[in-house]
Amino acid sequence: MSATRVFAARLTGCSVFDPNGDKVGRVRDVLVVYRNKQAPRVVGFVVEVPGKKHVFLSIGRVTSIGSGQVITTGLINLRRFEQRGGEIRVMAELLGRKVTLADGSGEATIEDVAIEETGLGEWEIAQLFCRRPKPPGSPFGKGATIFVRWREISEKTTVGEAQSATQLVASYADLLPADLANAMLDLTEQRMFEVAEELSDDRLADVLEEMPESEQVDILNQLDDDRAADVLDQMQPDDAADLIAHLSDERGEALLDLMEPEEAEDVRFLLAYAPDTAGGLMTTEPIIVSADATVAEGLALIRRHELAPALGAAICVTLPPYESPTGRFLGMVHFQRMLRYPPNERLGTLLDQTLEPVRAAASAAEVSRILASYNLVSVPVVDENHRLVGVVTIDDVLDYLLPDDWRSTDSDEEKPEPAPVPVTTSSIPVKGRRTPHGTH
Structure with a gap:
């Protein structure tokens, strides 16, 4: 329990x-x-x-x-x-610290800390077990104990002290990754590196995914290999592959060797595809189930808090194994359709018979046309043996089609209307990975 x-x-x-x-x-x-x-x-x-x-x-x-x-x-x-x-x-640094009680009753010393689950996989400090100072002249050896919440105490700070990177990171805690990325881009280069050092691995991974490639590379080059590998482990495989491809071959290979084997395997797999193909744009972590899985089981997988919305819009159904590359791809079931059926309905009976997967070698232009023509947010990608190897989501395509500097473009700035350009392979700007590493 x-x-x-x-x-x-x-x-x-x-x-x-x-x-x-x-x-x-x-x-x-x-x-x-x-x-x-x-x-x-x-x-x-x-x-x-x-x-x-x-x-x-x-x-x-x-x-x-x-x-x-x-x-x-x-x-x-x-x-x-x-x-x-x-x-x-907590044990080595937080216990024993003196804090000031917000109710004005004086100081206390932290003797223990209770952590509490606030959501799936999310924990925070719930309470502090503190002890007040021994009252002067008291016959007892220790002061009284109290339970307080974090908001009911404050730690001592030096007046006039420059804001540390730690304090700056704390002030950014409520920002979404894209907003935090923009805030960091407004800092001086040295300050940006300091903030990156202070961020946790998963938070820095989320932020890097929202930054232009040049800044991604600059920040990763400031990290030692172990820390850089930890951050890459936390990134989506397709984003990690894009970033590694912009590093030198030597450092890219060194970081892949230090990454978790499963994560590194996904990244190496993606690096084998050209950047302007479905294989180069896809993510290898869609929701994959068997045809016997039920609507209830499918909805439970969609509810996972770490799942991107575009990946939660549909579920892929395949023969075993159920990790890419899977067994033969059978089809997709859209989230909206699942809502129309009872919880015990088998997903194998709800497949979208009109949606054809694309081959991994299909051009980015072809993937774009399919998403636009059929009002989809994701399209499955299969290999020559019709095994599912990933899905391309609408955000992957948008990131590919937009100009390199779209993240830094001022949305309030007036811009001339662009002339219509036919969607062809030659008219799409090539972004993401340059070329697969020859050694991968």
Whole structure:
């Protein structure tokens, strides 16, 4: 059973198990990042594995916390843990800090921290267990204890001190990735690099996906190889492939070797396709199910919080295996159609018989015409054996068709109406990957 609230002191020392029930280590600390006016967000745990080595376990890879154990989704990355800028270790750094109580009753010392699940895969600091100072002349050895929420305390800061990158990141906590990317582009280059260093891996990955390619490369070149590989692991495979293709062959290969094997395999697969083809535009992580899956099961997969809206618009049905490249592609079921049928209806009976997949070698122009002609937000991509290898979504096509500087274009600026241009392969500007790496 998974707990929704747990104290860090009680969590420390808990065993960590993989899905097969094998013990992989013990929790040694909880890692959080500060947010502006909100309780700090939990990003993961520091786990001790055999050999007394400390590694990082992302909170996104945790499926259950409770009964003195932590269950993960799979293998743990055994690269040695290195604390990132902006990350705070609860046991090592937060406990023992003195804080000022917002009710004006004085100071207190943090003795324990409770973390709470606020959504699927999302945890934050829920309460602080604090102790007041011992009253003068009191016969008791310690002061009274209280429970307070994060908003009910404040930490001491030096008046006139320049805002640190950590504080700046906290002030950006509520921004959507695209807005944060724009805010960072307005900073000086050095300040932008400092903020990038302070962001968590998953947050930086989201931001890089919203930036022009030149800034993506500049920021990644400022990161050491281990950190850069961690960030690439968090990016969508097609975005990671585009970025790696703009690095030198030597560094691109080095980062691929450091990435999680499954993520690196997807990226290498995408790098094999030309950038102006369906294979070069597609993502390899659509929702894939069997024909026997039910409407209820399909809707549950669509509800996943990390799923992009365009990928949630339809479900792909194939023969086994159910990871790209799959077994033979059978068809797609649109989200809207699922809503019209009972929960126990099999998805194999709801396939869109009018939608034909495109081959991986199909041109970007052909994919664009199909999306526009049939009012689709995604189109399936198959190989020569009719196996599903991915889907191209409308946002991938728009990003490809728009000019290179579209992210920095001022929307309020008056621009002349462009002359109509027929959609042909030669008229589409080539963006994304330049050419596949010869060694991939």
